[in-house]
Amino acid sequence: MTQARLMDGTALARRIVEDTARRAADLTARTGVVPCLATVLVGEDPASVTYVRMKQNRCRKAGIASRHVALPATTTTEELVGTLRELSADPQVHGILLQHPVGEHIDERAAFEAIAPQKDVDGVTFASFATMSFGLPGFVSCTPGGILRLLDEYGVDPAGKRAVVVGRSAILGKPVGMLLLARDATVTYCHSRTRDLSAAVREADIVVAAVGRPRLIRGQDIKPGAVVIDAGYNPGNVGDVDFDSAVERASLITPVPGGVGPMTIATLLDQTVSAAETAAVRITAA
Ligand code: NAP
Numbered sequence: 001m002t003q004a005r006l007m008d009g010t011a012l013a014r015r016i017v018e019d020t021a022r023r024a025a026d027l028t029a030r031t032g033v034v035p036c037l038a039t040v041l042v043g044e045d046p047a048s049v050t051y052v053r054m055k056q057n058r059c060r061k062a063g064i065a066s067r068h069v070a071l072p073a074t075t076t077t078e079e080l081v082g083t084l085r086e087l088s089a090d091p092q093v094h095g096i097l098l099q100h101p102v103g104e105h106i107d108e109r110a111a112f113e114a115i116a117p118q119k120d121v122d123g124v125t126f127a128s129f130a131t132m133s134f135g136l137p138g139f140v141s142c143t144p145g146g147i148l149r150l151l152d153e154y155g156v157d158p159a160g161k162r163a164v165v166v167g168r169s170a171i172l173g174k175p176v177g178m179l180l181l182a183r184d185a186t187v188t189y190c191h192s193r194t195r196d197l198s199a200a201v202r203e204a205d206i207v208v209a210a211v212g213r214p215r216l217i218r219g220q221d222i223k224p225g226a227v228v229i230d231a232g233y234n235p236g237n238v239g240d241v242d243f244d245s246a247v248e249r250a251s252l253i254t255p256v257p258g259g260v261g262p263m264t265i266a267t268l269l270d271q272t273v274s275a276a277e278t279a280a281v282r283i284t285a286a
Helices: 009-031 046-061 079-087 109-114 126-134 142-153 175-182 199-201 263-286
Strands: 036-042 063-069 094-100 163-168 188-190 206-209 227-230
Touching: 009 046, 009 263, 036 046, 036 079, 036 263, 046 063, 046 263, 063 079, 079 094, 079 109, 094 263, 126 175, 142 175, 142 206, 142 227, 142 263, 163 175, 163 199, 175 188, 175 206, 188 199
Parallel strands: 036 063, 036 094, 163 188, 163 206, 206 227
Antiparallel strands: none
């Protein structure tokens, strides 16, 4: 059997970011509005600090301003909610990203819900989950949205296909399943309590691995010709799929790194500029 074709997330993300930068420049030239993403970080977790810095750098290169709010690790839920409400009300801010995890003592859901839906460019609010589930226009969770764009890029129509999503987190597994369902896939969710993961994966035309367990999904369980999306990112640049064995069975597969990873930030930038474009139209119409 021939090896699977690689789904090149780096190349697609680059094209999306180039397009986003063009749209940002055009918006600024037409209206004077500079798209602005507010990043909020609680505490100084080194990985989170790096992620936020990376997002700010990418914003700058795309012509998007960023406003960073660094809060101490001792910040309470009420204080964080207050900050997010202020940013939600600030007309200079178009998108809000709360870097998570935020710390065990904070009610993360309450914090997310303090983000105005029209600024939820990371797709973390209940409102965004609802629009994803109903297939309505709105912001998508960034990694799931990036996965759907990769499928579209490679001509994979989810309609009528059996999709198995391994993982059910609020930011990744659950929303990617809902996006696939909204596109008429027959979706099965698997998680840590699933009795026979191999049997479920063997049925899948599209497998989305979103677990955080290195090489959990083995090639022997991939249906020949299936499309394999590996969102996992584990220490040592290892995905949740055993790439070497899966590449022999799949028709399309995302590498790690260079598959799903770059799509997340591209989706974030794209949605930030969309939020600014919509806000500018609202101001013009008012
Ligand atoms: P998470 O919140 O820890 O969720 C993991 C999910 O996997 C849970 O639903 C859990 O089930 C399930 N699970 C755990 N062990 C399992 C097993 N043995 N069999 C089947 N399911 C199992 O993780 P996450 O935030 O969704 O992230 C998942 C992976 O994606 C991580 O590697 C992360 O680094 C990566 N990720 C990548 C990006 C990107 O930009 N590329 C973005 C986000 C996340 P329960 O619900 O039952 O506990």
